[in-house]
Amino acid sequence: MSKNKLTTTIHAVNGGSDTLILVGKSDLFGFSDGKKSENRMGTKLDCVAPGNRLVSLTVKIEGPDPFPHFSDSDIGSMVASMAFPLVKLTNAVVSLYTMNGNLGMTVTADGAILVEPKK
Numbered sequence: 339m340s341k342n343k344l345t346t347t348i349h350a351v352n353g354g355s356d357t358l359i360l361v362g363k364s365d366l367f368g369f370s371d372g373k374k375s376e377n378r379m380g381t382k383l384d385c386v387a388p389g390n391r392l393v394s395l396t397v398k399i400e401g402p403d404p405f406p407h408f409s410d411s412d413i414g415s416m417v418a419s420m421a422f423p424l425v426k427l428t429n430a431v432v433s434l435y436t437m438n439g440n441l442g443m444t445v446t447a448d449g450a451i452l453v454e455p456k457k
Contacts, residue, residue, distance in 0.1 A: 343435040351432050351443060353389025357453060358397075360385055360423040363410050365396055379403075383450060385425065397427060397445040404450040425450045 348356050362384035368375040380400035388390040407425070416423050427447035435442050 345434055346432050346434060348427060348430050351390055351393070351434075352387040354388075355387075355428050357424050358385040358387055358395065358427070359392075359417075360405075360413055360425045360450075361417050361430060362413055363403075363405065363408070365388070365403075366400070383425070385445075393443075395432075395443060395445050397418040397430070397447055397450070399447050399449060401449075405452070408441075422455075424453045425452050441452055 348358070352358065360383060364382050364384075365382045366376045366380040366382045368377065368379045378397060383397040383399065383404075385395045385396055385397055413423060427445070427450050429448040431446050433444045433446075435444075
């Protein structure tokens with residue numbers, strides 16, 4: 339299993355844009371001795387990159403939930419009604435890697451903010 343990795347920005351993997359579509363969220367837990375910890379360590383945002391054919395990105399943010407007023411169900415309802423919640427990440431780092439010949443991406447950020455759609 340070969341694994342090579344490099345880091346870049348959201349702009350580089352999203353057609354020059356820093357705006358993502360939020361499609362879900364969940365709590366993020368750490369692992370200890372191969373077992374999931376019971377202590378919440380952050381939030382996992384499920385996003386898609388509109389500048390890259392809606393490629394899926396999982397964003398890990400340690401600390402408080404950046405959107406405590408939205409549940410995952412609320413986000414799902416917004417997406418289903420085509421009212422896409424748009425977000426920008428703060429201090430995001432995209433890690434690109436290859437594993438067994440396939441390209442993968444992981445994203446970490448310090449936070450996220452909702453943005454108004456362009457009119």
